[in-house]
Amino acid sequence: MSDPMLLAEERLRPHAEEAYAAELVALEAVDDKPRPPRWRLSPWAVVTYLMGGTLPDGTEISAKYIGARRLMEVAVATLATDRALLLLGVPGTAKSWVSEHLAAAISGSSTLLVQGTSGTPEEAIRYGWNYAKLLAEGPTPGALVPSPVMTAMESGRLARIEELTRIPSDVQDALITVLSEKTLPIPELGREVQAVKGFNVIATANDRDRGVNDLSSALRRRFNTVVLPLPADVEDEVRIVTTRVADLADTLELPDVPAAEDEIRRVVTVFRELRSGVTADGRTAVKSPSSTLSAAEAISVITSGLALAAHFGTGVLQPSDVAAALVGAVVKDPVSDKVAWTEYLEVVARNRTGWAEFYSACREVS
The missing domain is CATH 1.20.920 (Histone Acetyltransferase; Chain A)
Incomplete structure (x- = not known):
């Protein structure tokens, strides 16, 4: 957790919503386009934030992504639907960078993050338990530890999953119910979490990792894939x-x-x-x-x-x-x-x- 007493400019790597807070506020002030539920900015303003431009009041918005505007429009439009977004490309094509800025502009927060590795457990996608409380109280809401995905579902925000194909296949499949039914069952408590409007998932994957943990056809169908290429010239x-x-x-x-x-x-x-x-x-x-x-x-x-x-x-x-x-x-x-x-x-x-x-x-x- 970031120290609230530490100014963003004093941090070595502030989150996108902190580093570009002034730009986001300026865009929000002039943004009169329709916004999907719980989006901080309209799709038009999100793309402007990513691609850069000059606002009517003269405010300069810096370019976060240098490349084809249409790719960003497709990515943003995907997140306004019920399909999740998969950013695919070779290393160094700004997948994580774009993912972070999309979350910052849409949800106002880029911190609901699952970092995919070969050791990522299912609890990182679903939920875990505070074992001290679990032993003392049994399975209770107070003992449950929500994952970033569960938190995003409950609050109507974007969850980010980095390096999805590095995650073991059986753990990947924990996403299927989340993405298709927009529901996360908690059988230990006899209840479920239903996603609030505004929830979606942005995943990134390195296409050089094909064959490591390929996505199942069932999971791949839940994503709209946008390939981020190397710079054209x-x-x-x-x-x-x-x-x-x-x-x-x-x-x-x-x-x-x-x-x-x-x-x-x-x-x-x-x-x-x-x-x-x-x-x-x-x-x-x-x-x-x-x-x-x-x-x-x-x-x-x-x-x-x-x-x-x-x-x-x-x-x-x-x-x-x-x-x-x-x-x-x-x-x-x-x-x-x-x-x-x-x-x-x-x-x-x-x-x-x-x-x-x-x-x-x-x-x-x-």
Whole structure:
């Protein structure tokens, strides 16, 4: 639980509804569109909150998601129906980020969260018990410990389930009755919890986890799936990385470092070429490493470089500042990834105009 005495700006990672409280209030003030039951904002305002824009009073709403607006419209429209939403994509495509912001804009709270792992028990989806009270009193309402899903059902809010396909299949199936009947039986108490209007579920899944704990056909039918793709072009990806790096640098109170767009663009270019297996001009094929190399990894590489530049460098982000983190992001497998990275350096980076310093820095740390 967050300390109410601790200001949002003092927290390393405030919840979306805290970090963007002013934007949500501004949207709420001008939002005159129809709202589904218990929604803080209308579907139009939720999409505006996610995609960004300028309100009639001049308030600027920052973009939380950079990509196709239609994807966000489909996601929001799904949550206004009786179907749950599954955000699917490779790692680093902002699934958790979008999920959090959807919950913040719709329910005013993003904290009703189940983190999926191979050890997630059924109690995380349904309910558990305070065993001290259970032994003393038997099964009573006071001994029951509601899950985030149960709490969302009772209060008419959104529940979030992260990494749904990491959860064991038998635990996943605890969702079927919740999503189809909007009911959660509690046989120990002889009663049930019926969902209040406004309740729904947002789940995320990594499509590289297929085959780990695939969703049953019965459960998959209860979800509308929206696939979040990698950024369509280099400009979108540079914008995503630049925006998030600026936010992180401000949160971490890193000393001011002059604009790092050149290095951001270079890292994004490297990642995109290695991901696609071909250089941007389409002329040279390259080996793709096993790592994901998403915008999330690029953000981490640049943030690490900024810290090095600010505390141990010249104060200006240089290729040498990003080289170590970049190599670490690419080379996950010391054998196959090392071969792919060395080939990229020698065939592409070595001969590219303006990349001599970058090539030397990467060779040094490789």
